[in-house]
Amino acid sequence: MEETNTKVLEAAKAVLAANDRGSYTVPAGDLYPHQWLWDSCFTAIGLAHLDVDRAKAELTSLIRGQWANGMVPHIIFSDKKRDINQRSQEGWLNPHAPNGLITSGLTQPPLLAEAVVRIGKKLSLPERRSWYRQMYPHILHYHKWLYKDRAKDGLIILLHPYESGLDNSPAWSFELHTKAWPWWLKVLKKLKITAALSLFRRDTRQVPSAQRADNAEGLAAWALIRKLSRKAYDSRAILKSPKLAVADLAFNCIFIRANAHLQTIAKTIGQELPDELLKQMQESEIALEHLWDEQSGQYFSGDALTSHLIMEPTIATLLPLYAGCISAERAQQLVSMLGKRNLFKANWPVPSVPLGSSSFSPIRYWQGPTWVNTNWLIIDGLKRSGFGDEAESLRQKTIDMVAKSGCYEYFNPLNGSPEGANNFSWTAALTIDLIKH
């Protein structure tokens, strides 16, 4: 085992070195040539074990992109390699967008506080305080923005699948199909010409199309971006009559955990968080309960337009373990789902969609494959909820999967085979963290 771990560590370090662009790391050289929000946070968590200054740089370079209103964009574009799809995502029409940098106008799961604290753990107390003092205003501003511009009844509302990080997971596919499917796409589909549109895609030049979102969904996501961009990504204006608005389960779980980290950071540097914010944080924990469906015994994302749950089972149902605010009984219910064959008990766990779900597909992007980042979140949640054995077994299995197949973007949960992009940064970084835990 020692020997395997050493080999995997070396391979993972090489991936991070190859994707290093000086002060930030691209998710995968060819397929994702920019800086992404949650990718950089995951990467910083791994880098903290190798070179703490470089890990800090990963995050300070991420907040270069923070907007004047506090929003942290999901992408900071590198100068090169911007295609049509990327250009339509640029948020510079918004008055809050930074000068001299091109960022997207969307956000992504708020993992910044988690990554800041992980780096903090590697520092002496005086160094940690100074690191926290540097990052605290940015995290505070970001969380306040989420509450100010995006909250409804305690939950954060997302406007586009890309904001969830689990882009085309079944709940989002359902929402796109039912709420934001452009009329012209129906026509193109009828005429059976969506397949020809592959010619315009960059991703399927790198990765087989069976492993990616289908053309029609990609186009619907693009059309929705265009709509948001026409409104200059002004969240409050958009939320007055949104096409689609989702209280995303994964995002909200990560935000609840990030709020707890923000409180730790504030305490360490002797700062008092505003009362209003503390109240909002409490409300978020309570509101998570609104995403629980007693009958199916699962959590779901919520449709903020209809106030109904989107009854499409996905791996997000397990993330309240990571949020850390659910009852012991509820946590036990979630853990039992990990052991059921029609749900999440796969040979190479944890599948992004339950094995028995009609949407399950073992190799298609977020519709079944196992991802190292969601495993990492679940492992962390299991540990903190008192399920040490389950956490340890998933940790070991995740390392074995990467040892067997390499630092790929995702993996087939049935046979562990590698899928998506090779040399993927967060797979490498989080595997380092899992080995050095």
Ligand code: GLC
């Ligand atoms: C895809 C993933 C998203 C990730 C990005 C860069 O869009 O769905 O979560 O941040 O790729 O790796």
